[in-house]
Structure formats: structure tokens, C-alpha cells
Amino acid sequence: MGRSSLVDHAAETASATEIERLADAQDAIAQEHDLSFSQALKLYPKGVLWSIVMSTAVVMEGYDTKLIGTLFAQPAFQKRYGQLVKANSYQILAPWQAGLSNGSSVGQLFGLLIAGYISERYGFRRTMITGLAIIIPIIFITFFAPSLVVLEVGQILFGVPLGLFQTTPVIYALEISPLCLRAYLTNYVNFCWAFGQIIATGILRGVLNLDNQWAYRIPFAVQWVWPVILIPLLYFAPESPWWLVRRGRLEEAREVVKRLTSSRNINFDVEKNIALMVVTTEYERTVNAETSYRACFQGTNLRRTVIVIGIYCIQTLNGNPLRGYSTYFLEQAGLPTIQAFNMTVAGFAVAIVGGFFSWVLLPLFGRRIIYFWSLVLMLIIMVLVGALGIPQAESPKPAYAWAIGSLLLVSSFLYNCSIGPLTNTLCSEIPSAILRSKSIVLARWTYAVTTIVAGVLTPYQLNPTAWNWSAKTGFFWAGGCLISIVFTFFYVPEPKDRTTAELDILFEKKVPPRHFSKTSVDLAEDIYGDEEKKI
Structure with a gap:
């Protein structure tokens, strides 16, 4: 056989293999679409289990996020690290509140960039185990911190491994689950974040009556529990x-x-x-064969990257920073410290209920519909919070404080049954498979920047020694909700019931976001076009 014949034979063999693989892929897509929820649970029981284990690390992020903001309202912490502002009343000053709140976020900026490289090079399992191992010695810094400076250093270092946890569990959940389970498993990541926050608030409420160093050291020590549990489990993942x-x-x-x-x-x-x-x-x-961060801004990947960045920024713009400071905020609005803690615990209990309710909404409505209308409702809530802040500022009454607290409870439920969990789902579905890790890293990186900005603004907005806006801060976040609504309407597509391959084709064909759910996709025709037909 001559050389040209060998080349022709090799080409024919390659084409035949390619066609056979494409046919198998089409069958796999059909099977994905036909698979019901109950069938998927029976088919992927171990996949669901390992996704839950991996996502549990996010509890640490939720715990840390709530821990510092809530400590600002704890008398023992205020007395140890704060300054005397009036008779027997201590406050952590607004600059230090901003610095401590943002310390973890600054560390996360570095952790996120590292995560994009090491998760794709070494895998998700090794990345998570490494991050959990690094956290163990870092906790000693915050636990024994003799001053706010040392506490700030500990928060920054703690944020680096948290950056690894912010992207890895979401991508892992999507990549080990079938089409009909991926929304539930990626939503569960937000559950873990809420679990972490309610655990932090509950522990801080439990030590509230302590008037010594253990009132704030015990909450820091609890952070050692998670690596000890998760590292052995993830070793077998x-x-x-x-x-x-x-x-x-x-x-x-x-x-x-x-x-x-x-x-x-x-x-x-x-x-x-x-x-x-x-x-x-x-x-x-x-x-696009490139898998660098630069590739996320080339061709159709630019559009996909902008969408996921926008969705993550909406997490800040919809008023999340205000809910993050809810204990301190309610205290400044007029509630007693114990009642402020109780309302915060209730808020996160409501958040858990909202997370379960999101699972009810998922099969009934598309991601885009739930996401858009929840932002409209959040806008209304923030306007009402701001409106109540006007009479509260002029003549403070307990009724106003309780009304504001009730609205925050409603906003917590709304966020956790829609915007919060859908952020993870949408941002894991929209990027391409080969750029998924880096796209989410860029989105989370931008989100961390907006969190830092909000972390600087919010203490000044709420602190009586600074701007003292109190509940009128709701008007500020109502503006953020309005921006989010406009962005969602024009940019956020509907990825429900679409495989990664189908989404690739829809983006390549430049289908408008509002038409994603109505546009049909033929894998063979859209990938190979006329060449496939000739074969």
C-alpha cells in the first residue's frame, strides 16, 4: 500500500471514529433529557454523596463571612479590641470594621487566581485537600490574635484557601452529575454557605453571656472542626x-x-x-484551543464571561452586604443586642427554608424567570427598608425596628430561594467546559472586589460614629437592585435542560438570551454542518 493510500485510509478511519463518537454523544444527550429526577437519583447515588461532601467545605466561607461582622456587635469582642466611645460603651471603629470585613476578601483574590490554575492542573480533589490542610495552622493566628493588626493578618491569610473553596465545589457538582440534578447540587453549595452563617450566629449567640476572651475565641476555634472531618473524606473522593x-x-x-x-x-x-x-x-x-485567562475574553467566550461576572456582582448589588451586617444593623436600628442576635438566627433559619423552597421552584420555572422576578421583589423590599429608616431616624420606635427586621427576614428568604442558589447554578452552566474553572474564578474575583468596596461602604453607612444612615441604607441597595434587573433582562440566558454542548452551540450561533429556551439544537448539524451531511 502506497503512502497516499495509507494517509487516505487513516483519514477514513479517523472520520469513521469521529462519526461514531458523535452518534454516541447524541444518544447520551437524548438520555440526559429523558432522565427523570428519581431515575437520576437512583443512577447517581454516589455522585450525589461526593458532591455533598465536596460542597460542605463552603460552610467555612459562610461561617467566616458571618463571624467577623457579627463579632462587631458582641460586647466582649468590642471591649477587647474596640475603643470607648461613651460611658461603658465600646465600638470597633468604622475603618477597622471595614479592614477586618475585607481582610478575608483580599486573601480570596489571591486564592481565586491560584485556584484557576491548580484545579485544572492537579484536579479538584487535590486542590480541596491542600486548601483544607493550609487552613489548620492559619486558624492559630486568629485564635491567639493579641491585637486588631494580627487579627487582620489572620483574616487575609485565611481568605487564600477560601478562594479555592469558592469555585471548586460548584464545578465539581456540575461535572459529576446528570443534567436534571446539576441545579439541585449546585444550589446545595448555597445551602452550605447559609449553614455556615447560621452556625456562626448560633455559636456567637451561645457565648453572648460570656464576658471574657472565650466569648470570641471559641467561635474562632470551631473553624478547626471542618478540616479534621473533610480531609479524610475527600482523600477517597x-x-x-x-x-x-x-x-x-x-x-x-x-x-x-x-x-x-x-x-x-x-x-x-x-x-x-x-x-x-x-x-x-x-x-x-x-x-478556541486556549485555556488561559486571556481566552475567557476572546470570541464568544467574552460574552459568557461578562454574563457570569455580572451574575456574581449582582450578589453584592442586591443588598447582601446589608444582610451580612444584620446583627449590627438591627442593633443600630434600635433592637436590644440579644434580640438582634435572635433575629439574625431567625434570618438564617428562614434562609435554610428558602433554600429548600428553591428546589420546589426549579422544576416549575426557568432559571431566568426566577432570577429576574426575585430581583424585582428585592428592589421593593429595599425601598421599604429605606422608607422605614426615615421616620426611625427622626423619632426612633421599637415598632420601626421590628418592621425593618421583619423585612430583612423576608429578603433573606427571597435571596436564598432564588438569587443566592441560582448564582452557582447559572455561573457553572454558562461557561464552556474547558474554561469553566477560569471563568468562574474571574467572576468570583470581580465579586470579591465588589465585596471589598461594599465592605468599606457598609460600616460607614451603619456606624453611628460615621455616616449613620441606619435603615436608609436600603435606598442605596435598591439602586443596586435596579441595575441588576436591567442586566438580567438583557444578558442572562436560560440554560435549563441544556447540556454543555448545546449551550456551546447556542452561544456560537449568537442566540439572544431571551430566546435560549425556544431555540432548537441539532448536535451533528450544528457542529459539522454540510460536511457531516456529505459523509
Whole structure:
């Protein structure tokens, strides 16, 4: 056989393999669409379990986020680190409140950039174990901090591994689950964040009557619990099969898929599932083979990156910083310290209920519809909070303080049944598979920047020694809600019931966001076009 014949034969063999793989991928997509929720749970019981284990690390982020902001309202912490502002009344001054609130966020900026590289190079499992191991010695700094300066250093260092946790669990949850489960598992990440916050508030409420150093050291010490539990568990966790495919380790990917799924399901074809991952990855590489941060801003990836950045920024713009300071805010609005803590605990209990309610909404409505209308409702709530702040500032009454607190409870429920959990779902679904880690890193990085800005503004807005806006701060965040509504209407698409390959094609075809749910996709025709038909 001549050289030209060998080349032709090799090309024909490659084309035949490609066509067969494409056919398998189409079958896998059809199976994904046909799989019901109950069937998916029976097929992926171990996948669900490992996703939950990986996501539990986010409890630490939620705990840390709530811990510092709530300590500002704790008498023992105020007396140890604050300044005397009037008879027997201590306050952490607004500049230090801003610095401590932002310390973790500054560290997260570095952690996020590192996460984008090491998670794609070394895998999600190793990244998480490394981050948890680093956290253990860092906790000693905050636990024994003799001054606000040392506490600030500890917060910054603590934020670096938290940056690893912000992206890895969400991507892992999406990549080890079938289409109909991915929204629930990515939503669960927000549950963990809420769990962390309610645990922090509950512990701080429990030590509120202590008048010594243990009132704030015990809450710091609780942070040691999570690495001790999670490191041994994650050691046995499987790696993401999508990551293994991206690394060219197909045999290992097959073994992981077998490990994640139930062997009793005879209708599931592992080979076709892997074929879909391979076809999706290869198609994305033909569009743009780069996997750097720069690639996130090239071609259609620019549009996808802008969308996920905008969605994460909306987490700040909708008024989350105000809820993060809810204990301190309610105290300044006129509630007694104990009642302010009780309302905050109730707020996070409501948040958990809201998280479960989000699972009820998911099968009934599209992501875009839930997200858009929840922002409209949040705008109304923030306007009402601001409006109540006007008479409260002129003639403070307990009724106003309780009304403001009640509105914050409603906003907490609304956020946690819509905006909060859907942020993780939308931002894990919208990027391409090969740029998913880096796109989410960029989005979270921008979110961390907005959090830092808000962390500077919010203490000044609420602190009586600074601007003293109190509840009128609601008007400020109502403006943020309005910006969020406009962005959502024009930019956020509907990814419900779309595989990664289908979303790739919709973005390549430049389909308007409002038409994503109505546009049909044919994998073979849209990827190969006329060439496929000729074959």
C-alpha cells in the first residue's frame, strides 16, 4: 500500500471514529433529557454523596463571612479590641470594621487566581485537600490574635484557601452529575454557605453571656472542626470525569463514571457518556484551543464571561452586604443586642427554608424567570427598608425596628430561594467546559472586589460614629437592585435542560438570551454542518 493510500485510509478511519463518537454523544444527550429526577437519583447515588461532601467545605466561607461582622456587635469582642466611645460603651471603629470585613476578601483574590490554575492542573480533589490542610495552622493566628493588626493578618491569610473553596465545589457538582440534578447540587453549595452563617450566629449567640476572651475565641476555634472531618473524606473522593477527559485520561474517566453511577442500571451506557464529554471538549477546542485567562475574553467566550461576572456582582448589588451586617444593623436600628442576635438566627433559619423552597421552584420555572422576578421583589423590599429608616431616624420606635427586621427576614428568604442558589447554578452552566474553572474564578474575583468596596461602604453607612444612615441604607441597595434587573433582562440566558454542548452551540450561533429556551439544537448539524451531511 502506497503512502497516499495509507494517509487516505487513516483519514477514513479517523472520520469513521469521529462519526461514531458523535452518534454516541447524541444518544447520551437524548438520555440526559429523558432522565427523570428519581431515575437520576437512583443512577447517581454516589455522585450525589461526593458532591455533598465536596460542597460542605463552603460552610467555612459562610461561617467566616458571618463571624467577623457579627463579632462587631458582641460586647466582649468590642471591649477587647474596640475603643470607648461613651460611658461603658465600646465600638470597633468604622475603618477597622471595614479592614477586618475585607481582610478575608483580599486573601480570596489571591486564592481565586491560584485556584484557576491548580484545579485544572492537579484536579479538584487535590486542590480541596491542600486548601483544607493550609487552613489548620492559619486558624492559630486568629485564635491567639493579641491585637486588631494580627487579627487582620489572620483574616487575609485565611481568605487564600477560601478562594479555592469558592469555585471548586460548584464545578465539581456540575461535572459529576446528570443534567436534571446539576441545579439541585449546585444550589446545595448555597445551602452550605447559609449553614455556615447560621452556625456562626448560633455559636456567637451561645457565648453572648460570656464576658471574657472565650466569648470570641471559641467561635474562632470551631473553624478547626471542618478540616479534621473533610480531609479524610475527600482523600477517597473520585476526580471529576470531565477533568480527566480534558487531561486525555479517558480510561480513568470511564472508571470514575462507573464509580459514580449504580451498576444496577442496565440502561446507562458509560461509553456514550464519555463520548459526549469528548465531543464537547474537542468542539470547544476547535472554537478556541486556549485555556488561559486571556481566552475567557476572546470570541464568544467574552460574552459568557461578562454574563457570569455580572451574575456574581449582582450578589453584592442586591443588598447582601446589608444582610451580612444584620446583627449590627438591627442593633443600630434600635433592637436590644440579644434580640438582634435572635433575629439574625431567625434570618438564617428562614434562609435554610428558602433554600429548600428553591428546589420546589426549579422544576416549575426557568432559571431566568426566577432570577429576574426575585430581583424585582428585592428592589421593593429595599425601598421599604429605606422608607422605614426615615421616620426611625427622626423619632426612633421599637415598632420601626421590628418592621425593618421583619423585612430583612423576608429578603433573606427571597435571596436564598432564588438569587443566592441560582448564582452557582447559572455561573457553572454558562461557561464552556474547558474554561469553566477560569471563568468562574474571574467572576468570583470581580465579586470579591465588589465585596471589598461594599465592605468599606457598609460600616460607614451603619456606624453611628460615621455616616449613620441606619435603615436608609436600603435606598442605596435598591439602586443596586435596579441595575441588576436591567442586566438580567438583557444578558442572562436560560440554560435549563441544556447540556454543555448545546449551550456551546447556542452561544456560537449568537442566540439572544431571551430566546435560549425556544431555540432548537441539532448536535451533528450544528457542529459539522454540510460536511457531516456529505459523509
